[in-house]
Every structure is written in structure tokens, then in C-alpha cells.
Amino acid sequence: MTRVDEPLDSRRTPPRSLALAVSVALLLGLALTLLPALSAQAATDDLVLAQSEDDEPSPTLLFGTFRNQEGPVEGIEASVSSEDGSLLEAVTTDENGQWEVEVPEGGTYLVTVESLPEGISLRDDEEPTTEASVDEGRRQAVIFRLGEANPTEGFSERAAQQLLSGVRFGLIIAMTAVGLSLVFGTTGLINFAHGEFVVFGAIITWFINVSAGVNLIIATALGVVASGVLGAAVDRALFRPLRRRGLSLFQLLVVTIGLSLTIRFTLLMFYGGSTRRYTDYVGQQQVTLGPLAATPRDLTIMALSIVVLVLVATMLRTSRLGKAMRAVADNRDLAESSGIDVERIIGIVWIVGAGLAGLGGIFYGTSLGVNYFSGFQLLLLMFAGVILGGLGTAYGAMFGSLVVGIITELSVLWFPDEIKFAWALGVLVIVLLFRPQGLLGRRERIG
Amino acid sequence: MDLISVAETALRSAFGPQAAFYALLAIGLNVHYGYTGLLNFGQVGFMLVGAYGVGISVATFGLSLWAGVGVAVILGIGLALLLGAPTLRLRSDYFAITTIAIAEVLRLLVRSSPATDLTGGPFGLQGVAVDFYAINPLSAGLSLGPLSYPVAVTWSLLVTWTLVVLTTVLVALLMRSPWGRVLRAIREDEDAARSLGKNVFSYKMQSLILGGVIGAFGGAMYAIAGSTVNADVFRPQVTFYAYAVLILGGAASRLGPIIGAVIFWFLFSFVQGFVRQAQSADLLPEFFSSGAIGGAALTLTGIGLMLLVVFRPQGIFGNKRELALDA
Numbered sequence: 001m002t003r004v005d006e007p008l009d010s011r012r013t014p015p016r017s018l019a020l021a022v023s024v025a026l027l028l029g030l031a032l033t034l035l036p037a038l039s040a041q042a043a044t045d046d047l048v049l050a051q052s053e054d055d056e057p058s059p060t061l062l063f064g065t066f067r068n069q070e071g072p073v074e075g076i077e078a079s080v081s082s083e084d085g086s087l088l089e090a091v092t093t094d095e096n097g098q099w100e101v102e103v104p105e106g107g108t109y110l111v112t113v114e115s116l117p118e119g120i121s122l123r124d125d126e127e128p129t130t131e132a133s134v135d136e137g138r139r140q141a142v143i144f145r146l147g148e149a150n151p152t153e154g155f156s157e158r159a160a161q162q163l164l165s166g167v168r169f170g171l172i173i174a175m176t177a178v179g180l181s182l183v184f185g186t187t188g189l190i191n192f193a194h195g196e197f198v199v200f201g202a203i204i205t206w207f208i209n210v211s212a213g214v215n216l217i218i219a220t221a222l223g224v225v226a227s228g229v230l231g232a233a234v235d236r237a238l239f240r241p242l243r244r245r246g247l248s249l250f251q252l253l254v255v256t257i258g259l260s261l262t263i264r265f266t267l268l269m270f271y272g273g274s275t276r277r278y279t280d281y282v283g284q285q286q287v288t289l290g291p292l293a294a295t296p297r298d299l300t301i302m303a304l305s306i307v308v309l310v311l312v313a314t315m316l317r318t319s320r321l322g323k324a325m326r327a328v329a330d331n332r333d334l335a336e337s338s339g340i341d342v343e344r345i346i347g348i349v350w351i352v353g354a355g356l357a358g359l360g361g362i363f364y365g366t367s368l369g370v371n372y373f374s375g376f377q378l379l380l381l382m383f384a385g386v387i388l389g390g391l392g393t394a395y396g397a398m399f400g401s402l403v404v405g406i407i408t409e410l411s412v413l414w415f416p417d418e419i420k421f422a423w424a425l426g427v428l429v430i431v432l433l434f435r436p437q438g439l440l441g442r443r444e445r446i447g
Numbered sequence: 448m449d450l451i452s453v454a455e456t457a458l459r460s461a462f463g464p465q466a467a468f469y470a471l472l473a474i475g476l477n478v479h480y481g482y483t484g485l486l487n488f489g490q491v492g493f494m495l496v497g498a499y500g501v502g503i504s505v506a507t508f509g510l511s512l513w514a515g516v517g518v519a520v521i522l523g524i525g526l527a528l529l530l531g532a533p534t535l536r537l538r539s540d541y542f543a544i545t546t547i548a549i550a551e552v553l554r555l556l557v558r559s560s561p562a563t564d565l566t567g568g569p570f571g572l573q574g575v576a577v578d579f580y581a582i583n584p585l586s587a588g589l590s591l592g593p594l595s596y597p598v599a600v601t602w603s604l605l606v607t608w609t610l611v612v613l614t615t616v617l618v619a620l621l622m623r624s625p626w627g628r629v630l631r632a633i634r635e636d637e638d639a640a641r642s643l644g645k646n647v648f649s650y651k652m653q654s655l656i657l658g659g660v661i662g663a664f665g666g667a668m669y670a671i672a673g674s675t676v677n678a679d680v681f682r683p684q685v686t687f688y689a690y691a692v693l694i695l696g697g698a699a700s701r702l703g704p705i706i707g708a709v710i711f712w713f714l715f716s717f718v719q720g721f722v723r724q725a726q727s728a729d730l731l732p733e734f735f736s737s738g739a740i741g742g743a744a745l746t747l748t749g750i751g752l753m754l755l756v757v758f759r760p761q762g763i764f765g766n767k768r769e770l771a772l773d774a
Contacts, residue, residue: 135573135675143560143569190540242757249540250486254694254756257687261749269742376683380551383544418559418569425548432545433533 061139062109062132063100065093068120068146071277071369072097077114083107090114096274106136113144122146145417155413157291162409164292168367170385170405171305174398176360177382178312179231179353181397184386185329186349189239189252193260194357194382195375200263201227201358202365203271203372209278216280216366224359231354234259235347260375267372275371301363308359309398312352316394325349329392377421381408384428390438399440403427453720455593461713462594464672467607468494469711471665472689473696473704474614478658480690481699481765482622483651484634486543488686489530492550493659495681496522497666499557499566502676506572507565512579516667523663526553527656535651547683558678571677572670579603579671603672610668611705614661619701621657630654631699691752697765706763714751718744 062080066073072095079090080101088109091099103109112129113122122128123145134140180194205223209216242255284295316322327335328345336342364378382397385404389396404424411423431438460466472490479487500519504510510518534545557566566572580599588598596604621627629650632640641647670676688711696707722743761767 133570133573141569190544238753245757247757248760250480251756251760253486253540253543254690255753257690258749258752258756261684261687261752262746263749265742265745265749269746380548380683383548387541387544416559416561419555422552422555425552428548429533429545429552432537432541436537436541 059102060104060106060134060136061100061102062111062134062142063098063139064111064142064144066097066099066144066146072275073117073120073146075117076120077116079112079114081110081112083110096276098274103134106134106138108133111142120146159410159413160291161293162413163406164294166406166409167402168294168298168302168305168405169409170402171302171309172360172363173378173381173385173405174309174401175305175363176357176378177385177397177401178309178394179349179355179357180379180382181386181389181392181394182325182329182349182353185392185394186325186332186346187239187243188249189256192253192256192379193234193263194353195377195379196260196263196267197227197231197354197357197375198361198364198378199267199370199372199375200230200361201355202361202370203267204358205362206271206276206278206365206370209280210276213279216278219278220359220362223362224355227358227361228351228355230358231350231352232347234354235350239350240343240347264372264375271370271372273372275369277369278366281366298367301367305360305363308356312356313395313398321345321348380428381405381421381424384424387428387438388431390440393438393440396438396440400438449724450721453717453724456720457713457717458593459596460716461709462604462608463596463712464600464604464607464669466708466712467604467611468665468669468672469689469692470611470705470708471607471614471668472662472685473693473707474611474618475658475661475665476686476689476693477698477700477704478618478630478654478661481693481703482627482634483630483654484539485535485651485655486539487546487655487658488543488683488690489546489548489550490658490662490689491681491683491685492530492546492553493523493526493662494666494669494685495550495553495557495678496526497663498670498676498681499572499666500663501667501670502567502572502575503565505575505578506567506676512576512671515575519663519667520660523660524656526663527652527659530659531652531655535648535655547686550681550686551683554678554681566678567676569678571675573675575676576671576674580674600672603668607668607672610664614664615701615705618657618661622701626650626653687752688748691748691755694752694755694760694762697762699766700762700764703762703764710763715744715748718747 064078066076072093074093074095074097076093076097076099077090078093078099079087080103081087088103089101091101093099109132110129111132116122130142130144132140132142176194176198179197180191183189183191183194201223204226205216205219208214208222209219212219214222238255238259239252242252247255281297284297286293286295287299314322316326324335324340324345325348327338327340328342328349332342335345364374381404382401385401386397387400388403389398389400404427407427408420408424411420415423472494475493476487476490479485479490497519500522501512501515504515504518505512530546530549534542537545556562558569560568562568563570580602583599583602585598585602585605588596588601589604622630629640629645632643632645633647633650637647640650666681669680692707692711693704694707695711696703696705755762
């Protein structure tokens with residue numbers, strides 16, 4: 001999987017030691033939200049459509065991020081020169097793969113990759129020098145694409161490798177999507193904040209792992225618990241009262257959107273805008289199995305994901321609790337009249353769903369890095385998986401997400417990496433048109 | 448703490464370019480959601496085709512600005528047909544997800560590097576509005592107490608707000624007409640409207656086109672005012688903020704989108720300015736001192752949106768009875 005160096009809108013900020021403060025603040029309420037951002041440039045760009053007429057003139061900047069399939073690449077040397085070729089500034093990428101050069105005025109500049117660390121190369125079709133135009137007072141991203149670690153391998157090897165990436169990605173989406181699907185099944189609510197549960201788990205774990213220095217495995221356990229607590233809190237404090245009020249579907253959708261913004265930007269205030277990594281299990285050597293190469297870390301993640309998904313499926317199929325969940329999803333009134341405590345079941349669904357989302361987020365962060373903004377992107381992929389499998393069925397969500405992950409990564413074999421998520425969303429649209437109940441769903445009228 | 452200057456800055460953005468673009472987006476959404484009950488969560492897609500319609504026509508093909516606006520309108524209609532034809536028959540929650548997905552696919556496509564020759568890819572397009580500023584008849588910018596803007600901004604504001612007023616009047620007239628009553632009937636009870644012989648699908652499509660073209664105008668004016676187009680602006684969140692504006696002002700009300708946009712931007716800018724002031728006055732804990740202020744304002748936006756839609760879903764101007772629907 002080749003990651004394009006997506007420009008991050010945000011400035012970098014150093015890590016802060018806030019682990020406990022964050023979990024407490026987020027779980028106990030939002031009183032702290034009046035405090036300002038650590039690094040909220042991204043947030044501002046998010047909303048402000050045009051150049052804002054700020055008091056102070058903003059600097060004219062060229063910036064970029066170097067990433068390959070392993071994440072950000074540190075130590076790449078690049079230079080920025082003016083159009084006539086005179087050197088302005090040379091830079092080296094930091095541990096986030098980022099660089100930034102302030103140029104004196106708007107205009108066209110030449111950006112050149114001067115040297116690359118060992119084992120890193122530009123993609124075959126990429127020129128080492130590129131032109132970049134920037135307007136006065138603006139920030140302009142300059143993009144170079146890095147190649148695969150081993151660009152000489154043939155199509156079938158690449159296909160096998162992408163399939164492996166796709167399975168890994170699909171398993172992670174599957175884990176996060178189970179909660180989305182279960183909550184929809186039991187309450188009819190489409191939770192737009194579900195992507196934020198994923199990111200919440202990843203970021204809490206980052207604080208516990210990096211700031212507090214706890215081993216990642218223990219930090220993961222704590223992060224999953226924190227996510228579950230957040231899920232419980234959201235249901236108890238927000239959606240249970242709202243269910244009693246009998247809000248319309250639209251109102252509930254907007255509430256989840258508001259919740260999503262609240263969690264996302266609270267996380268931004270504490271965590272900052274950059275993509276960072278956990279301290280454990282980074283920089284591993286890949287092991288090769290025939291045509292496939294993967295780090296032990298990624299193999300472990302895949303194995304654990306499979307175990308968790310099988311456990312969840314078994315729980316749903318055989319345990320009393322699982323049966324009760326499916327009964328509530330199937331027919332709430334009937335379940336209630338047969339003695340099931342529906343509100344309790346819904347509460348457990350939120351806890352399990354949010355905990356799984358948090359775990360998925362931690363796995364995602366372990367292999368690709370942790371940032372505050374990938375929740376929404378993942379949410380759209382979860383929607384694709386959930387709808388492909390059949391909205392409201394947990395097995396369908398798992399199966400559909402796996403397919404979505406594989407489609408996403410296999411598309412890279414033929415099409416540009418940047419639009420790989422578009423294929424997954426395209427699948428969503430096509431499924432809705434031709435088989436709206438999904439591959440595993442029961443036929444019912446949704447039109 | 449200089450609260451006066453914070454308030455003055457907030458007042459400037461309340462009537463500034465962002466407020467005007469969001470007003471246009473929200474007027475379009477008002478047609479979709481407020482009057483027809485369509486949960487369009489992909490309004491930013493219409494804005495995108497509007498902006499790129501102008502941008503590609505002018506910056507890539509060298510056409511005139513007027514041709515660009517024409518292209519923007521045509522693309523807006525085209526997107527509505529493309530979006531609506533398959534999805535308008537779906538249940539409203541599925542419609543919501545599909546519209547988000549399609550808008551996001553559009554954004555990924557225009558920012559991808561294979562599209563660079565056409566759309567500028569990740570770099571976007573520049574120099575879109577040379578013609579527009581060349582015909583600027585104003586010789587000085589607006590200066591009305593705190594409401595002062597440079598001359599170029601005043602010119603683009605004048606045009607954008609005029610467009611806002613014109614579309615508001617147009618929508619108000621249309622909604623008073625028999626056509627508008629059919630839309631509202633569909634919102635209230637689709638099956639009843641159908642049983643009265645109305646072609647519900649066709650009316651919904653017309654509503655989608657009307658609101659979509661208004662959104663495309665918002666995008667076109669965004670491209671023109673900033674003279675640039677960049678794909679990363681058109682993220683799904685923009686639609687959510689436009690909903691916040693609409694709900695704040697009051698869905699299904701005539702002036703709701705305008706009032707909503709003005710108040711939203713006043714509050715948003717005020718919070719930002721306030722936190723920035725507090726920060727420079729060292730009133731905040733030390734570990735919060737770096738970086739900008741957007742996160743606080745957006746977090747409050749989220750909280751405000753939740754409170755608003757739970758406790759006053761009709762907003763400031765809306766009529767609660769109009770919104771008793773279960774869309």
C-alpha cells in the first residue's frame with residue numbers, strides 16, 4: 001500500500017503530557033472546551049472557506065509530507081529555489097515526514113528532492129524536481145510520491161501484497177463497523193459520531209503509551225476500556241434521554257453530527273493536528289512468506305482482529321446476551337414483551353460497539369499512525385461496508401467491511417492511490433441501487 | 448482583553464464572505480430539507496461543481512467568466528440529475544449516506560493527480576476571477592463604523608449578498624406558488640401527495656435541482672471571490688456547518704438561512720477572537736498556549752448544534768408545526 005504524502009493542513013506541535021487530563025476531561029464533560037487549541041490551524045481551515053481577513057499578514061509557505069506505505073519518512077532532504085534556480089532554503093523532513101519553507105513572496109518556485117534515506121525511492125514516474133505556485137500569504141502543499149519498498153516485483157506479487165494490505169485494512173474496518181451496525185440495528189440510529197469513537201480510542205491510547213510511557217499492550221487495554229466508557233456515557237447521558245423525548249430521525253442525525261464535531265475538535269485541542277505514532281513496535285523488519293512481506297506487528301494485528309471478530313460473532317450467535325441483542329435488533333417490541341430489558345441491552349450494545357471501535361482505532365493507529373481527523377474517512381468506509389453487508393446485521397457488517405478493505409487496496413493495482421477510497425464509496429452507491437438490503441441483508445422496503 | 452475589537456471583528460465576519468457563501472448553501476438546503484424534506488447531506492458537492500465549473504472554464508480553458516458561471520449552473524443541474532435519479536426513491540437515511548458518499552467521491556476525484564491537467568489536482572486552480580475584479584465599478588471599500596472591507600472584498604460581497612437576496616426572494620415566491628405547496632405536501636406526507644396524482648419523484652427532482660443550483664452559485668461565488676479553487680475546502684463537514692446555519696436560523700422559514708449565517712459567523716468569530724485574546728493576555732493555562740483557536744470554536748459549534756436541535760429544532764424563525772415531520 002503506497003500512502004501518498006497527503007498535505008496536512010495543520011502545523012506540528014510537540015507532544016504534551018496530558019493522558020489523564022484528557023480522559024477525565026472527555027468523559028466527565030465538556031467544560032474544558034472553552035480552552036483554546038493546541039494546534040487548531042486545521043480546524044480553522046476546515047470551516048473558513050475563503051482567505052480570512054486576519055489582522056496580521058500570514059506568511060507565504062510551501063510545505064509537504066513524505067510518506068510511504070510504512071508511514072512518514074524522516075530524513076529526506078529537499079531544497080526550494082526560486083524560478084531562476086537560486087537556492088532559497090534546504091530542509092530535512094522531521095519524524096512526521098513533514099517539511100515547511102517560508103518563501104519571501106507569492107510566485108513560482110522549484111522544489112527538488114536532493115537525497116533520500118537508504119531503501120526509499122521516489123515513485124518511478126515522479127520527477128525529483130517540481131514547480132509549485134503559491135499566492136501571497138497562502139500555504140501551498142507540494143507533493144512527491146514515494147515508491148514501494150521494492151518496486152521491481154511483478155504484478156502477481158504486487159497483487160498478493162495488496163490483497164494482504166486489503167485484508168488487514170478490511171479487518172480493522174470490520175471491527176469498527178460492528179458497533180455502527182449493532183447500534184443501528186437496535187435503535188435505528190445512524191451514528192455519525194462513530195468514526196470519532198475510533199479516533200478517541202487511538203488517541204487515548206497514544207497518551208497512555210507515549211505521554212505516560214505505558215507499554216502499548218497495556219495501553220491498548222486501557223484505551224478499549226476508555227472507549228467503552230465513552231460509549232456508555234454517550235448512551236446514558238445523551239441518547240437514552242433523547243429516545244424518551246421521541247426525536248425525529250433528522251434531529252437524531254444532527255445530534256450525532258454535533259457529537260462528532262464536539263469529540264473531534266476536543267481531541268484536536270488536546271492532541272494537536274499532526275499524525276504521530278506509538279512508541280512500541282515501530283520500525284520493524286518485514287518478514288517474507290513466499291510473495292508476501294509484512295511486519296510481525298501487522299501480522300499480529302490481523303490475527304488479533306480475526307480472533308476478536310470470531311469472538312464477537314460467536315457471542316452474538318450463542319450467548320444469552322448475543323441472542324438478546326439480535327432479538328432487540330429484530331423486533332424491539334417483541335423482545336420487550338418477552339421479558340428482555342431492552343434499555344439495558346442497548347446500553348451494552350453501545351459499550352461493546354464503542355469498545356470495538358476504539359480497538360479498531362488502536363490497530364489502525366499502530367500500523368498507520370494516529371491523527372484526529374481520519375474518523376470521518378473511516379466512517380464513510382464503515383458505511384460502505386455496513387451497507388454492502390446489509391444494514392443492521394453484524395455479520396453483514398464484518399463481511400462487507402472486509403470486501404471494502406480489499407477493494408480499496410486492490411484498486412491501487414490499476415488506479416491512482418489517491419482515489420482508492422472513491423472505489424469503496426462507489427461500491428456503496430452501486431449496492432444501494434441494485435441490492436439495497438445488502439449482500440447478507442433481509443429484503444425489506446427501504447425505498 | 449479588548450472585547451470591543453473582538454466584537455468588531457466578529458461583526459465584520461458576520462457580514463463577510465464566509466457568511467454569504469454559507470447563506471447561499473443554506474438557502475439551497477432549505478429548499479431540499481426545509482421545504483421538501485430531503486435529507487441532502489451532500490450539499491458541498493453542489494458547491495464543488497459550482498466552484499470547479501467556474502474554475503475549470505476560466506483557468507483551464509480560458510473561457511469568459513460568464514461562460515464559467517453558465518457551466519457552473521449546468522454542472523449543478525447535472526449533479527442533481529445524477530444524484531437524484533437513482534437515490535430519490537431511497538429511504539431518507541439511505542439518501543443521506545448516499546449524498547455524502549457521492550460528494551466525497553467528487554472531492555477525491557478532482558483532487559487526484561491524474562485530474563491535474565483539468566482541475567489542478569491537489570494544487571487547485573488559481574487566477575479564476577481576473578475578469579471579475581477588472582469590472583469592479585467601486586472606487587473605495589465599504590467603511591461603515593466597524594463594518595469596513597477593502598475595495599475588492601466589498602465588490603465581491605456586494606455581488607454575493609445581492610445573489611443571496613435574489614435567491615431568497617425567488618425561493619419565497621416559489622414556495623408561495625402551487626408548486627411550493629406540492630413540495631410541502633410531499634414533505635408532510637409523500638403517499639398522500641402521490642394519491643392526489645402528483646408525480647412525487649419529479650417534484651423531488653425539481654427541488655433537488657433548484658437547491659443544488661443555488662448551492663452551485665455559492666461555490667461559484669467562492670471561486671470568484673477568492674480567485675482560487677482548492678479541493679480540500681469541499682470536505683463533508685461544510686455541509687454540516689451549512690445545516691447548523693439553517694437550523695439556527697430556522698428551517699422552512701424565508702429568512703432563516705440569512706439570519707442563521709449572520710449569527711453563526713458572528714458567534715464563531717467572536718469565540719475565536721475571545722480565545723485568542725485570552726491567550727495573548729496569558730489567562731489560559733500554559734500548556735494551551737501554542738497554536739490557533741479553531742478547535743475551541745468548532746467544539747462549541749458541535750455542542751451548540753446538539754443543544755439547538757434538541758431544545759429548539761425550529762431555530763430562531765422557524766415554525767415548530769412546520770417541522771413536526773419525521774423526515
